[in-house]
Amino acid sequence: YASQTSSLEVPDSAPYRENDEYADVDWDNLGFGLMPTDYMYVNKCGAGQHFGHGQLNPYGNIHLSPSAAVLNYGQGLFEGTKAYRKENGQLLLFRPEQNAIRMKSGAQRMCMEAPSVDQFVNALKQTALANKRWVPPPGKGSLYLRPLLIGSGAVLGLAPAPEYTFLIYASPVRNYFKEGSAPLNLYVEENFDRASRRGTGSVKTISNYAPVRTCIPDYVPVLMAQLRAKKNGFSDVLYLDSATKKNLEEVSSCNIFIAKGRCISTPGTNGTILAGITRKSVIELARDHGYEVEERAVAVDELMEADEVFCTGTAVGVAPVGAITYQNTRMEYKTGSGTICQELYNTLLGIQTGVIEDKKGWIIEI
Numbered sequence: 390y391a392s393q394t395s396s397l398e399v400p401d402s403a404p405y406r407e408n409d410e411y412a413d414v415d416w417d418n419l420g421f422g423l424m425p426t427d428y429m430y431v432n433k434c435g436a437g438q439h440f441g442h443g444q445l446n447p448y449g450n451i452h453l454s455p456s457a458a459v460l461n462y463g464q465g466l467f468e469g470t471k472a473y474r475k476e477n478g479q480l481l482l483f484r485p486e487q488n489a490i491r492m493k494s495g496a497q498r499m500c501m502e503a504p505s506v507d508q509f510v511n512a513l514k515q516t517a518l519a520n521k522r523w524v525p526p527p528g529k530g531s532l533y534l535r536p537l538l539i540g541s542g543a544v545l546g547l548a549p550a551p552e553y554t555f556l557i558y559a560s561p562v563r564n565y566f567k568e569g570s571a572p573l574n575l576y577v578e579e580n581f582d583r584a585s586r587r588g589t590g591s592v593k594t595i596s597n598y599a600p601v602r603t604c605i606p607d608y609v610p611v612l613m614a615q616l617r618a619k620k621n622g623f624s625d626v627l628y629l630d631s632a633t634k635k636n637l638e639e640v641s642s643c644n645i646f647i648a649k650g651r652c653i654s655t656p657g658t659n660g661t662i663l664a665g666i667t668r669k670s671v672i673e674l675a676r677d678h679g680y681e682v683e684e685r686a687v688a689v690d691e692l693m694e695a696d697e698v699f700c701t702g703t704a705v706g707v708a709p710v711g712a713i714t715y716q717n718t719r720m721e722y723k724t725g726s727g728t729i730c731q732e733l734y735n736t737l738l739g740i741q742t743g744v745i746e747d748k749k750g751w752i753i754e755i
């Protein structure tokens with residue numbers, strides 16, 4: 390998929406090109422691996438200044454000083470959102486202004502300059518349109534859009550960078566987990582914490598993510614030994630709050646919900662929980678569907694009593710959890726047809742893909 394492309398300045402409105410052809414991709418076998426596309430959006434700004442116009446460059450490596458603040462001190466944020474293709478060929482974005490708002494507030498926490506909400510949403514639209522041939526056909530997945538905001542300026546001592554780069558790249562994706570849409574098998578991690586009180590757990594900083602996923606391999610041999618008889622591996626780990634180890638926190642890449650009867654509970658956004666846009670949307674949809682939804686401290690012991698457990702996130706979507714292992718006890722949950730998880734999954738994805746009417750003003754058509 391080599392492309393003959395050159396940089397383009399990004400206009401504030403209107404798609405700059407129409408392309409109704411599809412890229413040469415095996416659309417039936419998409420997972421969540423990076424597949425480079427044609428263009429990426431790039432915009433730079435000095436500390437204390439405002440972002441101006443960005444441009445669409447051919448997708449490729451970026452130049453960074455070895456002493457860029459992001460490389461040395463982790464001064465960086467990321468976002469994730471998806472573009473879906475409707476039957477009529479139009480592209481749909483889901484609540485992109487929410488990602489913009491979250492990036493702005495994260496930037497404040499990390500002492501960074503951030504694009505305005507309009508600049509962010511416009512850049513997303515242009516990146517999606519420029520890579521339109523990489524947006525999967527309806528029902529086959531989506532184009533994952535990954536906005537990054539990094540301290541690209543050079544520093545030596547610990548200080549905010551003198552320059553910031555806002556960048557968006559894209560990749561066609563479908564299922565995040567190797568399980569596909571099959572239920573997840575989680576392990577409650579007690580030896581490592583995801584976030585601490587008054588830390589950056591609620592901020593989408595790049596440094597929140599590497600430590601949480603990489604702890605799994607250390608534990609796989611032990612767990613494999615324990616579970617070999619059942620031939621089970623784990624999909625991911627579920628963290629507990631670092632202060633008491635009694636309450637659920639998050640899975641390494643997504644938020645967690647439990648359901649008992651018609652009551653759904655999820656950890657409240659108390660500073661260590663990422664305020665997921667899918668989380669927030671699912672809470673609203675569940676209330677619309679007549680469920681009681683509680684955002685509160687959810688005790689790990691409640692896993693014993695739950696009927697259902699599910700995860701939410703942009704990459705993950707709404708994913709059923711079939712089993713959780715906690716202190717050598719494996720608990721199993723209802724999955725499949727007739728579950729709350731499936732109802733919410735169908736509703737959310739229906740809205741995101743334009744199959745269900747968007748009565749909430751969540752969708753932007755481009």
Ligand code: COI
Pocket residue numbers: 468469470598641642643702703704705
């Ligand atoms: C997303 O769900 O978009 C995220 O940013 C999580 C990431 C670990 C894939």
